[in-house]
Amino acid sequence: MRLSLNTATVKKATLAQAARLCAEHGITGIGPWRDVVEAAGGAKAAKRLLDQYELTVTSLCRGGFVSTGSAAALEDNRRAVEEAADLGTAELVLVVGGLAEGSKDLPAARAHVARALEQLAPYASSHGVRLAIEPLHPMFCADRAVVSTLGQALDLAEPFAPHEVGVVVDTYHVWWDPQLFTQISRAAGRISAYQVCDWVVPLPADMLLGRGHVGDGHIDFAPITDAVLRAGYTGHVEVEIFNQTIWDTDPAETVKTVVDRHLTHLGPV
Amino acid sequence: MRLSLNTATVKKATLAQAARLCAEHGITGIGPWRDVVEAAGGAKAAKRLLDQYELTVTSLCRGGFVSTGSAAALEDNRRAVEEAADLGTAELVLVVGGLAEGSKDLPAARAHVARALEQLAPYASSHGVRLAIEPLHPMFCADRAVVSTLGQALDLAEPFAPHEVGVVVDTYHVWWDPQLFTQISRAAGRISAYQVCDWVVPLPADMLLGRGHVGDGHIDFAPITDAVLRAGYTGHVEVEIFNQTIWDTDPAETVKTVVDRHLTHLGPV
Numbered sequence: 001m002r003l004s005l006n007t008a009t010v011k012k013a014t015l016a017q018a019a020r021l022c023a024e025h026g027i028t029g030i031g032p033w034r035d036v037v038e039a040a041g042g043a044k045a046a047k048r049l050l051d052q053y054e055l056t057v058t059s060l061c062r063g064g065f066v067s068t069g070s071a072a073a074l075e076d077n078r079r080a081v082e083e084a085a086d087l088g089t090a091e092l093v094l095v096v097g098g099l100a101e102g103s104k105d106l107p108a109a110r111a112h113v114a115r116a117l118e119q120l121a122p123y124a125s126s127h128g129v130r131l132a133i134e135p136l137h138p139m140f141c142a143d144r145a146v147v148s149t150l151g152q153a154l155d156l157a158e159p160f161a162p163h164e165v166g167v168v169v170d171t172y173h174v175w176w177d178p179q180l181f182t183q184i185s186r187a188a189g190r191i192s193a194y195q196v197c198d199w200v201v202p203l204p205a206d207m208l209l210g211r212g213h214v215g216d217g218h219i220d221f222a223p224i225t226d227a228v229l230r231a232g233y234t235g236h237v238e239v240e241i242f243n244q245t246i247w248d249t250d251p252a253e254t255v256k257t258v259v260d261r262h263l264t265h266l267g268p269v
Numbered sequence: 270m271r272l273s274l275n276t277a278t279v280k281k282a283t284l285a286q287a288a289r290l291c292a293e294h295g296i297t298g299i300g301p302w303r304d305v306v307e308a309a310g311g312a313k314a315a316k317r318l319l320d321q322y323e324l325t326v327t328s329l330c331r332g333g334f335v336s337t338g339s340a341a342a343l344e345d346n347r348r349a350v351e352e353a354a355d356l357g358t359a360e361l362v363l364v365v366g367g368l369a370e371g372s373k374d375l376p377a378a379r380a381h382v383a384r385a386l387e388q389l390a391p392y393a394s395s396h397g398v399r400l401a402i403e404p405l406h407p408m409f410c411a412d413r414a415v416v417s418t419l420g421q422a423l424d425l426a427e428p429f430a431p432h433e434v435g436v437v438v439d440t441y442h443v444w445w446d447p448q449l450f451t452q453i454s455r456a457a458g459r460i461s462a463y464q465v466c467d468w469v470v471p472l473p474a475d476m477l478l479g480r481g482h483v484g485d486g487h488i489d490f491a492p493i494t495d496a497v498l499r500a501g502y503t504g505h506v507e508v509e510i511f512n513q514t515i516w517d518t519d520p521a522e523t524v525k526t527v528v529d530r531h532l533t534h535l536g537p538v
Contacts, residue, residue, distance in 0.1 A: 104489040110447070139408040141445035142487040143470050152447040176410035178379070178421040201412050205474040218411040220373040 001225060003262045003269045004029025004058040006195065006240035007036045010251035015040040019053045021255045026269050029058040029236035031193070034083060043086030050087075057089035058236045059132065059168075059193045066116035067097035067109040067146050077120050085127040091192040092124065093132045093168055098143040109146045114156055121164045132192030133157060134168035137176075139207060150174050150183040157190055166192030169228055170240070172211050175199055175219045181227050188231040196221060196266075197241040204244070211241045214261040221265045237266060270494060272531045272538045273298025273327040275464065275509035276305045279520035284309035285318055290524045292322040295538050298505035300462070302330045303352060312355030319356075326358035327505045328401065328437075328462045335385035336366035336378040336415050346389050354396040360461040361393065362401045362437055367412040378415040383425055390433045401461030402426060403437035406445075408476060419443050419452040426459055435461030438497055439509070441468055441480050444488045453496040460502040465490060465535075466510040473513070480510045483530040490534045506535060 005027050007018050015036045022030055030050060037060070040046040050057060063080035066073050077094075084092040096113045099106065117131060124131050133153040136145035147153050150167060157165040167190050174180055176199075184191075198217030203210035214221060225237070239258045246254055262269055274296050276287050284305045291299055299319060306329070309315040319326060332349035335342050346363075353361040365382045368375065386400060393400050402422040405414035416422050419436060426434040436459050443449055445468075453460075467486030472479035483490060494506070508527045515523055531538055 099487055104487055106445075106489065137407065138445040139406065139472070139476075142468055148445050149447060155447075176375075176407040176417050178418060178424075199411055203408070203472075203476055207408075207472055207476065218368055218373055220375065 001194070001229065001266055002029060002236045003027050003259065003266075004031050004056070004236035004238040005255065005258065006031040006061065006238045007033050008061065009239055009241045009246065009258065010254055011247040013251040015046055016049055017251060019050055019055055021252060022055055023053040025255055025259050027255070027259070028054070029056045029238070031059045031061060031238045031240065032057065032087070033061045034080060037083060037087065043083040047087050056236065057087045058238055059091040059093050060084040060087055060089050062093040062095050062134070063131070064094035065097035066094070067112050068100040069112045069115070073097075074116060074119055077116070078123055081120070081124045081127050081129050084129045090128055090130050091132045091166065092129050093134050093193060095134055095136060096145050096147045098141065098146060106141075106146060113147065117156060117160065117165055121160050125164050130163060130166045130192055132166045132168050134170060135173055137173040149177055149179070150187065151179055154183060154186055154190065162189040166190040168193045168195060169224075170195035171219050171221060171224055172197050172199055175224065180224070184224070184227040184231050191228060191231055191233040191235075193238055194225075194228045194233055194235065195238045195240045197239065209242050209244050211243050213241060213246070213257055214239065214265050225266060237262075270463070270498065270535055271298060271505045272296050272528065273300050273325070273505035273507040274524065274527065275300040275330065275507045276302050277330065278508055278510045278515065278527065279523055280516040282520040284315055286520060288319055288322045288324055290521060291324055294524055294528050296524070296528070297323070298325045298327040298507070300328045300330060300507045300509065301326065301356070303349060306352060306356065312352040316356050325505065326356045327507055328360040328362050329353040329356055329358050331362040331364050331403075332400070333363035334366035335363070336381050337369040338381045338384070342366075343385060343388055346385070347392055350389070350393045350396050350398045353398045359397055359399050360401045360435065361398050362403050362462060364403055364405060365414050365416045367410065367415060375410075375415060382416060386425060386429065386434055390429050394433050399432060399435045399461055401435045401437050403439060404442055406442040418446055418448070419456065420448055423452060423455055423459065431458040435459040437462045437464060438493075439464035440488050440490060440493055441466050444468060444493065449493070450496050453493070453500050457500040460497060460500055462507055463497045463502055463504065464507045464509045466508065478511050478513050480512050482510060482515070482526055483508070483534050494535060
């Protein structure tokens, strides 16, 4: 499975620096975040830059935050769809959002997500972009994503064609799930992205930043990767790591580690 | 639903102090931890003490940690079964344990749990004690409990009679689960204990200690309580809160807050 560098892994680097590091290490894919794209002069300029390095844009991170019924959020997602199209990627990752301020109504938040998919899917589809629902670890349910399992993401995707709404398999978020392999198999045709990083304990005070390099934690990657391949996924594997220590490291060093770990745990880059 | 005080909520209190606080506040149930029972002179002495206050022992916390295949763990669980019987409770809560040191083999850990249930259930049953599997929040999967959902706990319980192996519904661990209401309904006849505390963000550095008083966080208790009642559960609701700030509070103050929150969110004590 070919390697893609998600730009969140090298937070200090500009898009140009990240792209150059990819090229230097034989990495053929990149998964940029919207803020990095904007800082590079917008999606069209970013596309020209990435084309110079012959990089495949494996996904755009991220749209979403549609769990409160906000019209502004829908509008922002339409912009994200356009950016994905301009970048030449078919996959817009959606982190769906948590509970509305002061609300404890989880079913309502989940209903807002379903409704937002209905509202966004035709627009995305007309741009050749798929909405890629990313289930986040249940510990983020209150504040970041009310979609907590791959099965739930697939239930939300089911009313749509596989090219309209897909799902992200991120090892960090799903590795614990007793239904993981059943649901990966069920996801055949809908896997928009396969992201990896490791589950390291103890988590740091900011639990958003507890992710480790592949191999540093408790996740057994081989069976998950095999299942994703058996489900027919032919894309890259994106390495996306949120970790302050890694962010404080020289990006060149980080990319070298990413490549080393990929060779050990996933195969050729 | 009648109130029971889990002794973990008033960590500073002895069993005698906790029992007296229960009596003073009209609380009719108590859920002791084994260390507190031992400090009170063992299960038989503890039983005499609790009988003086006419307290129902709603569960014993806890057995478990059987996910590595350790024979010593099984033996310790047999002692816990005896203690539960001596305390006059039918419910021994099991926190099943995480991955073995250095292991990434989650299926193997889960298989060890299934095997341990087979080995322990006859002994427990002969003592009139039910093994109560507690699914823990998925964020504890690596280090505390490889059973992460109510559905998974019920799958493990299914080979056994309902009086042999049950499940614990703890709002903190299961509130996020998209299958929660389906699985609570499926749990009819097997609900060993209903425990409550709230999900508060951000979590503290020690994520074990992030639980809040009922009402302080993001959980909507009424529908979960209703579902537990509809599943035929007739026992107490146990308030179990791990939180350093609450532990540093005068236990009398904490019990008063527990009662106030129960009246607001769950009804008469």
